Amino acid sequence: MATIARTTAKVFYYARNFARDVVPQELFRRQLANRLKKARLPDSSVRHRLNYYNKLHDAFVPSANAVRIGKLPFDPTMYYYDLKEFARYFDPALLVDVEFGDIVEVPKVPSIVKDRPIRAQDSNAVIMKLDKFRHFHMPADATAFADKRPSVVWRGDLNNPIRTRFLDAVRDLPFCDAGSHKPNAPVAYSKPYLSIGQHQRYRYIVSLEGIDVATNLKWIMNSNSLCLMPPPTYETWFAENQLEANVHYVPLEADFSNLSERVAYFERHPAQAERIISAANAYCRTFANEQAEQAISLLVLYKYFVLSGQIEPDPEVWRYITG
Template sequence: MATIARTSARVFYYARNVVRDVVPQALFRRRLTARLEQATLSDEAARRRLNYYNKLRDGFAPSANAVRISKLPFTPTMYYYDLKEFARYFDPGLLIDVEFGDVRDVPKVPTIVKDRPIRDDDENAVIMKLDKFRHFQMPADTISFADKLPMVVWRGDLNNPIRTRFLQAVRDLPFCDAGSHKPNAPAEYAKPFLSISQHQRYRYIVSLEGNDVATNLKWILNSKSLCLMPRPTYETWFAERQLEANVHYVPLDPDFADLGEKVRYFERHPAEAERIIAAANAYCRKFSNERDEQAISLLVLYKYFALSGQIEPDPELWRFIES
């Protein structure tokens, strides 16, 4: 259920992007050189992130299914607007392979995606910050760990076996408030909807992947609650692969049999829980620098177009990318 603030933010998101689409796009293209020069002022961490999202090293040719920037698919709308926000700085005739939605496998050709499976041969999945209005919602949490309810909470759609297995494992645990708020949820798992702020009242919040990544993971790690989850198998712009077990989150076994043991441990050792929470919060902060986020986004696309042979890379900028 959307709050008034969230609804207002959604209206602003669409209004801003509609305006960007109707103004002469040449205005953005004239600013590309200046924006890229500014991007080279980014620090080493930003350069590492660029080359993490875009791992391509060799030249390639766009596929027969590639589309021109001027013809990017308009649906899902938020994917279109989030990619167009930065693609509009480049020549509208440049070709780009895109795959919107939940990506379950690595594309066969270099492709712009929102997410990719965590595996070694993932170079063709070039990550951009897509569907960010949904995935990068990270509201502040004002309740200290000590003042939260000493319980576990989870809500979500039962759209994969992992989530059903979790509810089966915890259904009889008195310290767990877990279930699905979806209308199609089986009666034994049905629970009322909880907002993010209502989740934040609990000390322990479980994050479970759905069709790909867990949408709630970012705001959990940005909260003062402790995140418990199995090791991630997909990643987005949030670079879930780089999250470390027992550093940023508490790992759970695939059968969730260790959930009670983990909760009892951190109830006895709250300082350790707060250490993990602090590290998780610090991890989230690197996504809050909007200048870096924009610079990295432009550079991801610049590297893609340069390696596809569609633009001649500036030597100084390319040294920054490859250094």
């Protein structure tokens, strides 16, 4: 259930992006050189992250299905706006392959995506920060770990067998408040809706992947609750594959057989739980520097257009990207 503040933020999101679309786009394109200059931040993590999201090294040719920057698909709208925020600085005739929505396979050609499966050969999936209003909503948490309920909580859609398996595994555990709040959930799995703030009252919050990534992972890691989850198999701009088990989160077995033992352990060792929470919070702060976020986004696209042979690289910018 959306709060007034969240609804207001969504209205502002759409208003701001609509305004960007109606302004003469030439005004943005004139700023490209200056934006690229400012994007060369001295922070080495900028170069590391842009090359992590865009792992391409070799030249390629856009596919026959590629679309012009000036004609990006408008649906889903938030994907369009999040990509157009940075694409509008480039020539509208430039071609790009895009796959909006939940991506469960690596594209056959280099494509802009929101997420990709975690595997060795994934360079064709070029990640941009798409659908960020939903996925990067990380509200603050004012309640200390020690002051929370010593229980486990999970809510979500039963759109993945993993989630049903989890509910079956914990149904008889008295310290678990887990279920689905969706109207179509079977009665045996049905539980009332909980807001993020209500989740944050629990010491332990479980994160489970759905069709692709777990949407709740980011706000859990930004809270003062301990994140418990199986190791991720998909990643987004949040770079889930770089999360370390027992450093940023508590790993769960595929059958969830270790959940009781893990909760009991951290109830006896709260300082260790707080250490993991602190590391998770620090990881989330990686994405709080808006200057860096914008620089990386622009450079990810720039690298894509250079390697696709559509832009002659500026020597300074390309030296910055390649190191």
